[in-house]
Amino acid sequence: xxxxxxxxxxxxxxxxxxxxxxxxxxxxxxRGTAITDPDLLRELDQHDALTISRLLWPERNxxxxxxxxxxxxxxxxxKEIPPAIEAEIDRYVAQQKAAYPTETIGVGExxxxxxxxxxxxxxxxxxxxxxxxxxxxxxAYVSEDSCGEIRLIYRLVRFETKPDGGRTAxxxxxxxxxxxxxxxxxxxxxxxPITCAxxxxxxxxxxxxxxxxxxxxxxxxxxxxxxxxxxxxxxxAKSALHDFxxxxxxKVFKYDAASKTFEESTLENQIDRDRILxxxxxxxxxxxWLLAPDHLRDFDRGxxxxxxxxxxxxxxxxxxxxxxxSPLQPEFGMVQGERNGEGQGEPVFSDNDVVGALKQAxxxxxxxxVRSVAGFQRRLNDVTCAGxxxxxxxxxxxFPGVDWLADKPSNLxxxxxxxxxxxxxxxxxxxxxxxxAGKRPDFSRGFASRPQTRGSTExxxxxxxxxxxxxCSLENAGSRSTDRSFTSWSCAxxxxxxxxxxxxxxxxxxxxxx
Numbered sequence: 001x002x003x004x005x006x007x008x009x010x011x012x013x014x015x016x017x018x019x020x021x022x023x024x025x026x027x028x029x030x031r032g033t034a035i036t037d038p039d040l041l042r043e044l045d046q047h048d049a050l051t052i053s054r055l056l057w058p059e060r061n062x063x064x065x066x067x068x069x070x071x072x073x074x075x076x077x078x079k080e081i082p083p084a085i086e087a088e089i090d091r092y093v094a095q096q097k098a099a100y101p102t103e104t105i106g107v108g109e110x111x112x113x114x115x116x117x118x119x120x121x122x123x124x125x126x127x128x129x130x131x132x133x134x135x136x137x138x139x140a141y142v143s144e145d146s147c148g149e150i151r152l153i154y155r156l157v158r159f160e161t162k163p164d165g166g167r168t169a170x171x172x173x174x175x176x177x178x179x180x181x182x183x184x185x186x187x188x189x190x191x192x193p194i195t196c197a198x199x200x201x202x203x204x205x206x207x208x209x210x211x212x213x214x215x216x217x218x219x220x221x222x223x224x225x226x227x228x229x230x231x232x233x234x235x236x237a238k239s240a241l242h243d244f245x246x247x248x249x250x251k252v253f254k255y256d257a258a259s260k261t262f263e264e265s266t267l268e269n270q271i272d273r274d275r276i277l278x279x280x281x282x283x284x285x286x287x288x289w290l291l292a293p294d295h296l297r298d299f300d301r302g303x304x305x306x307x308x309x310x311x312x313x314x315x316x317x318x319x320x321x322x323x324x325x326s327p328l329q330p331e332f333g334m335v336q337g338e339r340n341g342e343g344q345g346e347p348v349f350s351d352n353d354v355v356g357a358l359k360q361a362x363x364x365x366x367x368x369x370v371r372s373v374a375g376f377q378r379r380l381n382d383v384t385c386a387g388x389x390x391x392x393x394x395x396x397x398x399f400p401g402v403d404w405l406a407d408k409p410s411n412l413x414x415x416x417x418x419x420x421x422x423x424x425x426x427x428x429x430x431x432x433x434x435x436x437a438g439k440r441p442d443f444s445r446g447f448a449s450r451p452q453t454r455g456s457t458e459x460x461x462x463x464x465x466x467x468x469x470x471x472c473s474l475e476n477a478g479s480r481s482t483d484r485s486f487t488s489w490s491c492a493x494x495x496x497x498x499x500x501x502x503x504x505x506x507x508x509x510x511x512x513x514x
């Protein structure tokens with residue numbers, strides 16, 4: 001096991017022992033921005049209020065949960081999802097066999113690489129259970145008319161009957177997010193259309209779910225936006241060929257109101273690295289597009305929306321990826337100085353390209369976060385779906401949800417979300433507060449590894465900002481100077497920043513030892 005991985009494992013054990021003490025703190029951070037209460041989620045799921053079948057099949061009055069064998073066969077809207085996932089898994093298996101011909105791959109413990117069992121998607125024993133509801137009105141910059149998004153997050157669960165007649169429930173490594181627009185312009189409150197301010201006020205008021213969504217809620221076609229799936233596609237033990245590794249498959253399916261079907265789509269900002277590096281014209285176009293002043297400003301703020309022609313329709317996300325630049329990260333090889341693989345061609349961005357564009361942006365007052373080539377690289381990673389999922393996640397999931405099915409849930413299933421998710425709640429609530437007051441919000445965000453300083457008061461000393469396990473800024477070897485993109489990444493009193501890998505810029509906060 002590598003030193004970096006040993007440190008990460010030690011951190012997981014440490015936090016696992018104290019996680020129950022943080023439950024109240026976590027709930028407080030998510031107030032007004034997410035529904036994570038296990039009792040409420042159980043009620044909404046078991047009384048069929050927010051089951052997938054009820055939301056997507058209202059004309060059949062399907063107020064009952066569907067097992068996956070029925071869900072994907074009865075709900076015509078979902079018919080394209082299983083074959084698209086099957087095709088990605090087939091491609092993944094072929095690539096693994098080519099890369100590691102001496103390793104076996106398949107479903108079950110007898111294989112070197114253990115695959116996700118596709119039979120789980122057509123089984124009478126599995127179904128998707130409501131694991132959480134998350135307010136993403138902080139994404140209203142994508143479409144102001146829709147006021148952002150509301151995400152209903154479902155976790156795949158296997159139910160089995162025990163010899164004594166009881167039932168067990170085992171959570172499987174897959175989530176399905178039904179993403180809806182926060183409002184439909186046709187929604188009315190009395191004689192007036194519901195405004196973004198009203199939706200924000202309902203969430204901040206911490207009302208019950210009926211006040212947030214409506215007791216007779218059925219989503220109009222116009223409210224349905226997409227389905228996002230995240231599957232732990234494989235687990236591989238440490239071997240002579242590689243360290244321990246777990247790979248996750250990310251897919252997105254946009255809703256087409258004309259065909260009433262969720263259709264395979266590109267992932268937002270998931271740059272198709274290999275395709276861009278292999279195409280001179282595409283490489284040039286991407287460089288020119290991203291370094292254009294308006295786009296670079298949005299890139300710095302984390303609100304950039306990269307055109308589809310540069311994007312991929314799937315992402316395989318390896319974890320743990322570590323802090324250093326490597327092929328495990330989605331942008332690797334696109335910036336000068338990173339080692340390119342054979343056949344990848346020249347990098348997209350030279351140091352001179354980046355330094356020159358940042359200098360001009362700084363003169364315009366457009367820069368908040370990206371102040372160096374290293375900062376540019378980190379932002380190019382974390383604006384992607386894959387890069388974000390590699391940031392302080394819980395086993396590849398930022399929102400696994402509380403396991404309300406377990407009689408005695410473990411520490412790991414009490415925590416509803418990752419440090420990245422919880423650390424971002426202050427920013428999201430600030431945006432809701434501004435919207436509720438009818439003000440124009442600041443939609444910007446810091447790097448995924450570190451919350452913005454606007455949340456520093458509430459997050460100070462916690463693991464989410466500058467506490468034990470948080471990312472921090474290291475001095476550069478030789479120069480004894482810090483990288484300007486990460487200068488504010490400090491540790492709380494009593495902690496020290498130490499390298500968790502070979503990185504010369506980013507480390508982790510640890511308890512000081514003599």
